[in-house]
Amino acid sequence: DTAVSQTPKYLVTQMGNDKSIKCEQNLGHDTMYxxxxxxxxxxxxMFSYNNKELIINETVxxxxxxxSPDKAHLNLHINSLELGDSxxxxxxxxxxxxxxxxxxxxGSGTRLTVV
Amino acid sequence: xxxxxxxxxxxxxxxxxxxLLRCNYSSSVPPYLFWYVQYPNQGLQLLLKxxxxxxLVKGINGFEAEFKKSETSFHLTKPSAHxxxxxxxxxxxxxxxxxxxxxxGAGTRLAVHP
Numbered sequence: 290d291t292a293v294s295q296t297p298k299y300l301v302t303q304m305g306n307d308k309s310i311k312c313e314q315n316l317g318h319d320t321m322y323x324x325x326x327x328x329x330x331x332x333x334x335m336f337s338y339n340n341k342e343l344i345i346n347e348t349v350x351x352x353x354x355x356x357s358p359d360k361a362h363l364n365l366h367i368n369s370l371e372l373g374d375s376x377x378x379x380x381x382x383x384x385x386x387x388x389x390x391x392x393x394x395x396g397s398g399t400r401l402t403v404v
Numbered sequence: 405x406x407x408x409x410x411x412x413x414x415x416x417x418x419x420x421x422x423x424l425l426r427c428n429y430s431s432s433v434p435p436y437l438f439w440y441v442q443y444p445n446q447g448l449q450l451l452l453k454x455x456x457x458x459x460l461v462k463g464i465n466g467f468e469a470e471f472k473k474s475e476t477s478f479h480l481t482k483p484s485a486h487x488x489x490x491x492x493x494x495x496x497x498x499x500x501x502x503x504x505x506x507x508x509g510a511g512t513r514l515a516v517h518p
Binding site: 293329330331332333334337345379381392393394395396397398 | 438440442445446447448449450453492494505506507508510511
């Protein structure tokens with residue numbers, strides 16, 4: 290199936306730990322994103338990569354570090370996890386490029402719970 | 405700066421009734437506008453988008469939206485609600501030029517009752 294796939298789907302961890310979330314898309318898209326959805330369902334962009342190059346970096350703590358080894362993968366590493374990091378993290382991809390808009394394809398999300 | 409306001413965090417309709425979900429945007433340039441739907445424990449799915457072509461946009465599952473520049477609105481409608489339409493709906497805006505960044509509204513939860 291063509292899709293955006295994220296792993297793991299659920300992640301429960303203790304404060305202070307370091308964790309990673311992986312994302313892969315087989316749609317041939319050039320651009321990938323990480324969004325955070327909080328407990329009130331509000332979605333906020335965190336990062337975006339276009340062809341492995343970071344193009345959007347919102348005001349996100351330095352504990353969050355994205356890595357894109359190739360244009361089909363965008364991983365998110367989080368250091369020293371805090372209670373406030375608990376949320377659902379969505380990966381998305383699009384064929385958007387400079388001044389081109391097609392719409393995003395989202396993964397099914399990773400529910401991170403920090404205890 | 406671009407922003408989106410969705411009026412009504414919860415909307416409840418009867419099965420077969422008209423669905424109207426409201427979205428108003430703020431943008432310094434003519435925007436691109438989107439509606440996404442999120443079913444429980446799933447990711448977001450694109451319903452429809454407006455990218456400066458026809459102002460009345462038809463999407464999947466019988467939904468449509470009309471871009472009204474004078475009202476800075478992009479309301480989502482469906483003539484007859486179905487039980488399967490119960491979900492969270494998000495309006496989003498992006499500004500043309502440069503790399504696309506979607507700014508989402510707070511979402512509207514649609515409940516459909518028999």
